[in-house]
Amino acid sequence: MEIKGARGEGSGGSPYFFPVVAFIMAAPIFAVDTLTPLDTAIAVLYVAVIMPSAHFLGRRGVLAVSGGCIALTTISFLIVHRHDWDSSALVRLGVSLSAISITSILTLRNQQVTSALRDQANLLNLTHDAIFVRDMADRIIYWNQGAEQLYGWSPAEAVGQTAAGLLRTRFPDTPASIQAALLADRQWSGELVHFKRDGTQVIALSRWSVQMDKAGRPVAVMETNNDITERKHSEAMLQKAQAELAHAMRVATMGELTASIAHEVNQPLAAVITNGEAGLRWLGREVPDLGEARASVERMISSGKRANNVIARLRALARRDDPDHMPVNLNEIVEDALMLVQREADSHSVSVGLDLKASLPDISGDRVQLQQVVINLLMNAIQAMAGVSGWARELSIATREAREPSGTDIVTVEVRDTGIGIDEQSANQLFTAFYSTKKEGLGMGLSICRSIIEAHGGRISFETNADHGVSFTVGLPALKDPVP
Amino acid sequence: MSEVPMIAIVDDDESVRIATESLIRSFGFKTNVFSSAEAFLASSTMRETHCLISDVQMPTMSGLELFDVLRSRGAELPVIFITSFPEERVRRRAQAAGALGFLSKPFDADTMMSFVFQALKGRPLPG
Numbered sequence: 001m002e003i004k005g006a007r008g009e010g011s012g013g014s015p016y017f018f019p020v021v022a023f024i025m026a027a028p029i030f031a032v033d034t035l036t037p038l039d040t041a042i043a044v045l046y047v048a049v050i051m052p053s054a055h056f057l058g059r060r061g062v063l064a065v066s067g068g069c070i071a072l073t074t075i076s077f078l079i080v081h082r083h084d085w086d087s088s089a090l091v092r093l094g095v096s097l098s099a100i101s102i103t104s105i106l107t108l109r110n111q112q113v114t115s116a117l118r119d120q121a122n123l124l125n126l127t128h129d130a131i132f133v134r135d136m137a138d139r140i141i142y143w144n145q146g147a148e149q150l151y152g153w154s155p156a157e158a159v160g161q162t163a164a165g166l167l168r169t170r171f172p173d174t175p176a177s178i179q180a181a182l183l184a185d186r187q188w189s190g191e192l193v194h195f196k197r198d199g200t201q202v203i204a205l206s207r208w209s210v211q212m213d214k215a216g217r218p219v220a221v222m223e224t225n226n227d228i229t230e231r232k233h234s235e236a237m238l239q240k241a242q243a244e245l246a247h248a249m250r251v252a253t254m255g256e257l258t259a260s261i262a263h264e265v266n267q268p269l270a271a272v273i274t275n276g277e278a279g280l281r282w283l284g285r286e287v288p289d290l291g292e293a294r295a296s297v298e299r300m301i302s303s304g305k306r307a308n309n310v311i312a313r314l315r316a317l318a319r320r321d322d323p324d325h326m327p328v329n330l331n332e333i334v335e336d337a338l339m340l341v342q343r344e345a346d347s348h349s350v351s352v353g354l355d356l357k358a359s360l361p362d363i364s365g366d367r368v369q370l371q372q373v374v375i376n377l378l379m380n381a382i383q384a385m386a387g388v389s390g391w392a393r394e395l396s397i398a399t400r401e402a403r404e405p406s407g408t409d410i411v412t413v414e415v416r417d418t419g420i421g422i423d424e425q426s427a428n429q430l431f432t433a434f435y436s437t438k439k440e441g442l443g444m445g446l447s448i449c450r451s452i453i454e455a456h457g458g459r460i461s462f463e464t465n466a467d468h469g470v471s472f473t474v475g476l477p478a479l480k481d482p483v484p
Numbered sequence: 485m486s487e488v489p490m491i492a493i494v495d496d497d498e499s500v501r502i503a504t505e506s507l508i509r510s511f512g513f514k515t516n517v518f519s520s521a522e523a524f525l526a527s528s529t530m531r532e533t534h535c536l537i538s539d540v541q542m543p544t545m546s547g548l549e550l551f552d553v554l555r556s557r558g559a560e561l562p563v564i565f566i567t568s569f570p571e572e573r574v575r576r577r578a579q580a581a582g583a584l585g586f587l588s589k590p591f592d593a594d595t596m597m598s599f600v601f602q603a604l605k606g607r608p609l610p611g
Contacts (some may be wrong), residue, residue: 083535094523258570262568263568263569266568266589266590267497267499267500267568267589268499269590270500270503270589270590270591271499271500271502271503272503273588273590274500274503274504274506274507274590274593275503275506277507277593278503278506278507278509278510278593279506281507281510281511281593282506282510285510289510292506292509292510295506296503296506299499299502299503299506302499303499303503305544306499346541346542346543347541349543363602443496
């Protein structure tokens with residue numbers, strides 16, 4: 001990397017350092033040139049004073065040193081040859097002055113290139129991004145001010161260390177596979193966890209690019225890191241808030257469903273108790289009827305399992321864990337949701353039609369959240385039909401497979417009601433938070449449904465039916481490989 | 485030969501229906517089960533029924549509606565109601581209409597059977 005050698009001004013320490021060195025070097029040359037009668041161009045040696053000057057001095061300084069050397073050479077010549085203007089001496093003078101001039105010009109040009117590189121390197125210091133360059137052995141060879149600000153180590157401390165060791169990097173994948181991706185694409189980006197000098201953790205959005213030499217071999221990696229700790233933190237907070245809200249709404253829905261749920265649990269419990277009584281009677285007969293008693297016990301077991309099933313589903317709905325994406329089947333979700341609202345439909349004299357597509361592909365999602373969406377749509381549909389008289393109250397639920405225009409395979413569930421429908425004005429705001437057509441409605445249900453579905457990469461939409469009511473459709477991307 | 489009393493059970497929940505039927509049969513009675521009020525009203529055995537055990541909350545026709553239909557047809561059949569939602573209002577209505585019993589699910593088997601025997605008072609009992 002070219003920027004490797006770039007250094008700031010005045011890196012020689014004391015401002016008197018170079019003038020002293022220059023004097024120590026130039027003085028013997030001047031002495032020999034002036035005092036010894038050698039027939040050689042001793043003054044050529046002044047180039048040894050000019051060349052290092054570029055490292056310590058600016059353009060004017062180099063010019064001044066060159067001028068000084070030319071002056072010293074000329075003075076020596078005048079002192080030694082003040083009586084005889086020997087032609088060979090004049091040639092030697094010419095050679096010396098040429099050498100000094102050419103060296104000065106080359107030095108100045110070199111200094112210009114170096115200073116351009118230094119300016120480029122300083123540009124990297126202007127950015128607030130933390131930028132460092134590391135060789136293929138992960139050793140840091142450049143470290144900008146942004147990196148110093150973010151991580152706390154100065155360039156002098158960082159250069160020479162291995163990046164992963166210094167920053168205690170946690171990679172999102174194995175370092176080997178990241179390295180492979182980096183070399184294949186010449187770049188890589190991802191989220192890394194780093195630790196600052198003071199030990200605090202940084203989540204960095206990291207972009208890497210590889211520098212190749214002329215032969216196409218990777219020589220170094222430039223790594224640009226943005227601190228996204230705050231952003232990640234806000235995102236996590238937002239997600240948590242959304243999950244809590246969804247949970248609160250689930251609990252509220254369960255509250256609305258209390259009577260239905262109590263019934264769903266009470267019914268199998270009643271069956272267990274009555275079967276138990278019946279079983280005892282069968283055993284207590286003069287001639288115990290073991291076959292009937294056994295049948296009673298078997299029915300107790302199956303009713304017990306049914307009650308347990310309801311409770312397991314309720315417990316799942318009431319949990320407040322973080323969303324967990326797993327392969328799930330929309331048909332099962334619809335059946336589970338329907339089980340909880342069936343009674344609600346019955347008590348509002350709503351007939352339920354179920355049309356589930358056989359061997360529907362799985363989707364990836366959180367079972368509880370998706371169930372929440374379906375329950376919400378079913379409850380809305382039932383409530384929309386509560387005031388209807390004059391036509392049949394029908395709730396139709398259908399699952400389907402479909403292909404989007406984009407070519408994505410999706411799975412859909414349609415919830416269709418014959419309710420009072422939605423007027424045009426409400427239609428536009430249906431998915432907006434705090435908008436409700438219901439007197440006691442919070443207006444969060446459909447808004448949460450939409451955020452859940454969108455978080456699953458899906459879409460929720462509705463249309464007004466030709467006859468009565470509306471149809472809501474949820475489409476979710478199908479999992480490509482069916483899980484065995 | 486004495487006639488074994490026939491008891492009809494109407495409940496939309498299959499597990500409760502079958503369990504109740506088993507309990508009644510264990511006492512030696514004959515039973516007939518129906519998953520809805522309409523099915524019972526349409527059955528040919530309705531007239532041979534000596535006692536009816538019916539759920540109250542059912543999807544299309546409730547137990548109380550069934551009771552009203554029976555009385556309007558002049559059927560004096562004794563009726564025992566069972567319900568998961570034992571609301572006082574419903575209980576009073578049922579008793580005012582002349583229901584023999586009103587039990588909440590899960591019901592006590594002895595109480596149920598005492599109502600059943602009361603319903604069959606004067607009839608020859610099985611066994």
